[in-house]
Amino acid sequence: MNYTYHMPTKVFSGNHCIIENSHVLKSFGNKAMLVTGRSSAKKNGSQDDVVAALEKQGIEYVVFDQVMANPTVACTYEGAAFAKANQVDFIVAIGGGSPMDAAKAMALLAKQDVAEADLFNGQYSEDVLPVIAVPTTAGTGSEVTQYSILTNDAAETKTSIVSDIIFPKVAFVDARYMLGLPVTTTVNTAVDALSHAIEGMLSIRASLVSDALAKESIRFFVKAAPLMCEAVARNDASVLDERVRNDLMQCAMLAGMVIAQTGTTAVHAMGYSLTYFKDIDHGRANGLLLAEYMAVVQESEPQLITDILSALGMTELGQFKALLNQLLGAAEVLTQAEVLKYTAKAVTVKSIEGNCKVKPSEDEVKSMFMEAFHLS
Amino acid sequence: MNYTYHMPTKVFSGNHCIIENSHVLKSFGNKAMLVTGRSSAKKNGSQDDVVAALEKQGIEYVVFDQVMANPTVACTYEGAAFAKANQVDFIVAIGGGSPMDAAKAMALLAKQDVAEADLFNGQYSEDVLPVIAVPTTAGTGSEVTQYSILTNDAAETKTSIVSDIIFPKVAFVDARYMLGLPVTTTVNTAVDALSHAIEGMLSIRASLVSDALAKESIRFFVKAAPLMCEAVARNDASVLDERVRNDLMQCAMLAGMVIAQTGTTAVHAMGYSLTYFKDIDHGRANGLLLAEYMAVVQESEPQLITDILSALGMTELGQFKALLNQLLGAAEVLTQAEVLKYTAKAVTVKSIEGNCKVKPSEDEVKSMFMEAFHLS
Known part of the structure; x- marks a missing residue:
């Protein structure tokens, strides 16, 4: 340990x-x-x-x-x-x-x-x-x-x-x-925080302390999720009351404490290209890729994903994908050429090689982009 | 919050x-x-x-x-x-x-x-x-x-x-x-750590961060408990292997992080007299009083105790008392006069008045001593 x-x-x-x-x-x-x-x-x-x-x-x-x-x-x-x-x-x-x-x-x-x-x-x-x-x-x-x-x-x-x-x-x-923050900003930043907590649990630097904080962070996200979904469905930020705002603030802070220990993983490494070249919001970029990376991890380290799903109160990765879809809506359109460019970029980021419990291959990175943007 | x-x-x-x-x-x-x-x-x-x-x-x-x-x-x-x-x-x-x-x-x-x-x-x-x-x-x-x-x-x-x-x-x-630490020292210090985690959850300064750390600390104690019980029963420290030692080290450190936020409560306030006047080891003193204070809290704030028992993997306070009894054995002999003296002392300690979600009255402090030392 x-x-x-x-x-x-x-x-x-x-x-x-x-x-x-x-x-x-x-x-x-x-x-x-x-x-x-x-x-x-x-x-x-x-x-x-x-x-x-x-x-x-x-x-x-x-x-x-x-x-x-x-x-x-x-x-x-x-x-x-x-x-x-x-x-x-x-x-x-x-x-x-x-x-x-x-x-x-x-x-x-x-x-x-x-x-x-x-x-x-x-x-x-x-x-x-x-x-x-x-x-x-x-x-x-x-x-x-x-x-x-x-x-x-x-x-x-x-x-x-x-x-x-x-x-x-x-x-x-x-x-x-945060009261009055638009729905889209609220969701994108919340998904960024969730991504920190989850990626923290998938980092080689995860520890019992960071995992305890990560699970608590995930629980705060889950508490806030129903009203966020409602806000998205109605495109109305006024349903996001002070309680939800506070849950999200605690979620984000705890997740920050996590990545201060663990750093981020493949999800952030891949997301940076989406933000840099396609101007896709940072949190949204992570959210579009998060479940894909979890699916890759699940193949070789299923217990890691079971632990995360348990903190989410879920049993299947599909449930989590559905929640993210509900919050983020349809993905942007990407070309095959863009995927190849972003893949080449992402695999050079040190958080992939140096920080992931399950290191995705270049092929897997490409597949994740393809899956996330429905190109496969 | x-x-x-x-x-x-x-x-x-x-x-x-x-x-x-x-x-x-x-x-x-x-x-x-x-x-x-x-x-x-x-x-x-x-x-x-x-x-x-x-x-x-x-x-x-x-x-x-x-x-x-x-x-x-x-x-x-x-x-x-x-x-x-x-x-x-x-x-x-x-x-x-x-x-x-x-x-x-x-x-x-x-x-x-x-x-x-x-x-x-x-x-x-x-x-x-x-x-x-x-x-x-x-x-x-x-x-x-x-x-x-x-x-x-x-x-x-x-x-x-x-x-x-x-x-x-x-x-x-x-x-x-810690390898080679005698059984009694191991148990007494472990119970002290457990007391920190539990008292932290009963402090008015408890927060979502300290509670997340406290629950993780309690889980490490629970992991170590079976082999500690075996070590006590056989009076043999050699069963306490490196895994158990590490679980206890993490339990204690996490609980330290907790009390750095929360301070301690009535249990420590009362325990200090037992150590000062009767030379009862500090951790043991807390352990003898811990379940009694939890019983007092349970009367007015049952959910607090349910949360702690849940982290312990238990449903009844009686199960926890039984575990402490198994670890600590019979309590020392106290006189009524000693109880009165320690009660008067304990109620002056600021952690009782200033730090407990459920503040015990002087009568309750006395009753806790009486119960813990079988004088009632």
């Missing part, structure tokens, strides 16, 4: 947890930089709450609200320069995975001179701005991971900065910020 | 994990102090492994091997003076809860001048020597907690230093060090 467990982020969870624990911010300094996207943090109340907490503690702040979806390397250098110019003591990242991941890279680059060519090499000193994470979607779990996933045009895919130094120091998890 | 989760210790688990990860030690400095008891760390191989890892990394070390069971405040000041005199950079604590808890206090006192009268007031600066924990019993879970529990003669009980700064930076969990 060899494993490593590390998840140093201090999590505060609950309605109004930022303002109720604003004293925590004070320990990180006198000037903050808010890192967020252009608009959602302003609309969902999260930015107002952060500002209120900072003001309550007499902490100055500046705002960098230029983070795009799937943030680029260039954006992180820009944010780091802004942090340096404003001499901030810490960063508060507000939003989905994009602002949180971008903020982690900015925190690193604000304190260390790292050339773009070296950004993903994992060789950093200990110096970093503290990051406080305020998730407003329930998906990436970036609030509790050491990953910063950036769009890397040089490599035509997403690439990760991985370092213990970029674990957020604190995460404030308040599901109220 | 308001809660806080924090457990920053990096855990390495597995056979030979110290030597395989010796590079981790190097990041803490060039001179270490080993803190341990008089003999067990020398016999069970743990001290040799630590020394080998330090030597491999070219790290100097000094040894403080004067920690007694239920360590005193005086001992921690002595160790801190030793650390200062030797100008060590970090501490490696090797042993059961006693050396680990003592080491945490020494780590604090080596860097901060704290008067004995202020030792338990929770007001410390951030300055502390890093502590690396190497557990050699599976009980306290001190390797992953922010607690240092010391014998406080001034208060005639055990008192805790509680501070995030004393979380061990790293824990090396290698079950081989």
Whole structure:
């Protein structure tokens, strides 16, 4: 039973947890930089709450609200320069995975001179701005991971900065910020979180600790599933009440704790191409591939899939496929040529070779794409 | 769903994990102090492994091997003076809860001048020597907690230093060090761990994260229980093989992660008197009281007990009592006067008033003692 467990982020969870624990911010300094996207943090109340907490503690702040979806390397250098110019003591990242991941890279680059060519090499000193994470979607779990996933045009895919130094120091998890999130975003991010929990159980780095968290994460997804299906069927986000929002927030956070230990597997490796070349949402891309990979695993390691299905409250992989179909609808159209290109790309991603309990062959990767996109 | 989760210790688990990860030690400095008891760390191989890892990394070390069971405040000041005199950079604590808890206090006192009268007031600066924990019993879970529990003669009980700064930076969990541990020590420490997991679920600070870890901890206890019962029946530790030792090590570590979030409850509050005045082993003391407190909780919150029994794979509290009886044997003899004295003491402990989902009245505390010691 060899494993490593590390998840140093201090999590505060609950309605109004930022303002109720604003004293925590004070320990990180006198000037903050808010890192967020252009608009959602302003609309969902999260930015107002952060500002209120900072003001309550007499902490100055500046705002960098230029983070795009799937943030680029260039954006992180820009944010780091802004942090340096404003001499901030810490960063508060507000939003989905994009602002949180971008903020982690900015925190690193604000304190260390790292050339773009070296950004993903994992060789950093200990110096970093503290990051406080305020998730407003329930998906990436970036609030509790050491990953910063950036769009890397040089490599035509997403690439990760991985370092213990970029674990957020604190995460404030308040599901109220998700109220009003559209149905599609809610489902895609939830499926991303579920994919983290399931892939975590299929990783060679899975341990009893990560599996316990993964199963709990899956149970929260299952609790939220009926109302998500209803929201999809009626295309109406108003059925997604505070209870469901909270279930999804906990699902995503627990799944983040899982991938902080395990990393992801073939599903994410394959999904990155769908996002990069076809602009298919990250969570949706994973969801379209997840059951296909589970079917591959089931052939040689059926117990692994039985354990996952058990946490899902299911007995057959077909039931799980049906649920994903209900949530995600019909897959996009892919050509054979695209499948070949994405297959060649996916098999080069290290999470396939280095991280899967069951490593799919190139043929199997191709078959999974074909199956998922009904080309076989 | 308001809660806080924090457990920053990096855990390495597995056979030979110290030597395989010796590079981790190097990041803490060039001179270490080993803190341990008089003999067990020398016999069970743990001290040799630590020394080998330090030597491999070219790290100097000094040894403080004067920690007694239920360590005193005086001992921690002595160790801190030793650390200062030797100008060590970090501490490696090797042993059961006693050396680990003592080491945490020494780590604090080596860097901060704290008067004995202020030792338990929770007001410390951030300055502390890093502590690396190497557990050699599976009980306290001190390797992953922010607690240092010391014998406080001034208060005639055990008192805790509680501070995030004393979380061990790293824990090396290698079950081989437990091979050869006597049956009684094994059972008492295992029951202590079980008590942590169960009390964690009965704490007002229980959360979905701590409950997931607690249930997993309980499952590991259950896996180990049949061979522990056999070892007790035959009074033969040799039946406790490496698999059982590992199950118990994981049980204890997970339960430590739980109480790092939740603290303990009435069981520990009551047990401290049994240890202080009657010299009943700490884990045994908890075990004698655990089912009695569960019975009290069951009266007003039956679902809490159903959940715990479910993790135990049981349906009736009676089954659990029977298992504890089998493991612990007959209770010690207590007088009515002793019960009254311990009751008066226990109700002053803050974990009763401040931490229990179901707060027992003074009468109920008395009744629990009476029931547990067959005086009613």
